[in-house]
Amino acid sequence: MSSYEKYVNSEIGRTFLISGLLALILGYLTIIIPLADTVSTDPWYSFLYNDVTIAEEDRFNAFLVILETLFFVLFYFFFTIALASYKEINDQIPSWGQLFYAGSVTILGSLLIPQLDFQGNVEGTGSGSGYNHFTSSMQTWVAVMTIVGVVFVSLYIYYTETQKSKN
Numbered sequence: 001m002s003s004y005e006k007y008v009n010s011e012i013g014r015t016f017l018i019s020g021l022l023a024l025i026l027g028y029l030t031i032i033i034p035l036a037d038t039v040s041t042d043p044w045y046s047f048l049y050n051d052v053t054i055a056e057e058d059r060f061n062a063f064l065v066i067l068e069t070l071f072f073v074l075f076y077f078f079f080t081i082a083l084a085s086y087k088e089i090n091d092q093i094p095s096w097g098q099l100f101y102a103g104s105v106t107i108l109g110s111l112l113i114p115q116l117d118f119q120g121n122v123e124g125t126g127s128g129s130g131y132n133h134f135t136s137s138m139q140t141w142v143a144v145m146t147i148v149g150v151v152f153v154s155l156y157i158y159y160t161e162t163q164k165s166k167n
Helices: 003-008 011-035 044-048 062-089 096-115 136-159
Strands: none
Touching: 003 011, 011 062, 011 096, 044 062, 062 096, 062 136, 096 136
16 A cells, blocks of 8 residues: 555545644644744734733733643644554554553643743753743643643543444
C-alpha cells in the first residue's frame, strides 16, 4: 500500500492528516500567545494583552487565560485523534496510551509554556530578561483549567461510540 493510498485516499488517513495539522497549528498558537511582544510595537492583537509594565496583581486577564486554555484543550483533542488514527493506520487498536501520552504532553505544556517570556526564557530562572503577559495566578489558572479540560475531553472521547461499535 502506497503512502498516498494510506494517508490521502483513505478516510482514517485523512483524519490523521487533518487532526495532526490542527494539533500542530494549535500547539504553535499556545506557544505564541505568551511570547507576543506588544511592548516594542503596536500590532493588531495588542488589545488582548495588558501592559506588562504595570503591577502583576493589576494585569490578570481572564480572556487571555480562557484563550490559552481553549487552545491547549483543543490541541489535546486533535493530538489524541491524530495518535489514535495513526495507530489504526498501522492496523493496531488505539488504547489508553494515546490518551495518556497526549494528556501528559498537554498538561506539561500548560505548566511550562505560559511561563515563557518574550525572549523565550523561563520567567524567574535568572536568565529571563523579558516580560511575560501571564502573571503567576494566570499561569496557575491555565494549568488547572487545562487539566479539567483534559479530563472532560477524555470522558467525551471515552463515551463516544462510532456507528461500527454500536452494531
